[in-house]
Amino acid sequence: MTTVLKLGGSVVTAKDEPETVDADALAAAADALADATDASNDADVVLVHGGGSFGHPHAAEHGVSPTAGTHDAGAVREIHGAMRRLNERVCAALGERGVPAVPHHPHSAGYVDGDETLALPPDGVGAKLDEGFLPVLHGDVVTHVGAGATVVSGDDLVVTLARGLDADRVGVCSTVPGVLDDGGDVIPEITAYADVADVLGGSDSTDVTGGMAGKVRALLALDAPVSLFGPDALAAFLAGDEPGTLVD
Numbered sequence: 001m002t003t004v005l006k007l008g009g010s011v012v013t014a015k016d017e018p019e020t021v022d023a024d025a026l027a028a029a030a031d032a033l034a035d036a037t038d039a040s041n042d043a044d045v046v047l048v049h050g051g052g053s054f055g056h057p058h059a060a061e062h063g064v065s066p067t068a069g070t071h072d073a074g075a076v077r078e079i080h081g082a083m084r085r086l087n088e089r090v091c092a093a094l095g096e097r098g099v100p101a102v103p104h105h106p107h108s109a110g111y112v113d114g115d116e117t118l119a120l121p122p123d124g125v126g127a128k129l130d131e132g133f134l135p136v137l138h139g140d141v142v143t144h145v146g147a148g149a150t151v152v153s154g155d156d157l158v159v160t161l162a163r164g165l166d167a168d169r170v171g172v173c174s175t176v177p178g179v180l181d182d183g184g185d186v187i188p189e190i191t192a193y194a195d196v197a198d199v200l201g202g203s204d205s206t207d208v209t210g211g212m213a214g215k216v217r218a219l220l221a222l223d224a225p226v227s228l229f230g231p232d233a234l235a236a237f238l239a240g241d242e243p244g245t246l247v248d
Ligand SMILES: Nc1ncnc2c1ncn2[C@@H]1O[C@H](COP(=O)(O)OP(=O)(O)OP(=O)(O)O)[C@@H](O)[C@H]1O
Pocket: 007, 008, 009, 010, 011, 049, 050, 051, 052, 053, 154, 173, 174, 175, 176, 178, 179, 180, 181, 199, 200, 201, 202, 203, 204, 205, 207, 209, 210, 211, 212, 213, 215
């Protein structure tokens, strides 16, 4: 059983304070992952985390997004460096709880090809799983053929990894309990972007990858269903439930 899970950057960081981890939220998520991976020894989990107040402000400062590239190597190092610092914190929180978390950096492992497709070989991630590690990837800045380097969101990585690893379960944990309708209620299922386009917004904070609108658009590209839920439902998702909104 392979699960691909994204932890939103807005969950594990204080999104409005530069390069600040939300220690309580990260601890709670790491506890849930430690419990879940402890309980079922045949559960392979691949974790992806987003940028929050680490990647997004640096990317915005340099004008880099999924569609706007840069050839400025210093900008690339700055954005990637911030994501590595967050990745170290996430891996450390998991490691402290006995989870065999190891980093897997998209900047080094992949690139976007001339067809605008993210090429990220799943074999390296699969090999880590086979050796008993829990790979931890993250939204990143990656080489983009013809554009220098662009931002790849954790949501796009989730889609690529879920396909490449033929994942059994896919989950995205953000700050909200699901995609909300205009009355503030969780929409149980989304099958087409047009059905929800009117209620989808960006993010409350600096976000170069499009907030909830970008997330739903990315996740609809996957054939398999994706659960989109909030931090309170992380343990339930890891236990096998489908909380929040099902993007199908
Ligand atoms: N209809 C909607 N339902 C729920 N959230 C919405 C909606 N429209 C806009 N949002 C915003 O989208 C945000 C979630 O997207 P965001 O990209 O910030 O999350 P994330 O993936 O957790 O963080 P990061 O991009 O840093 O990884 C919510 O915090 C909310 O402000």
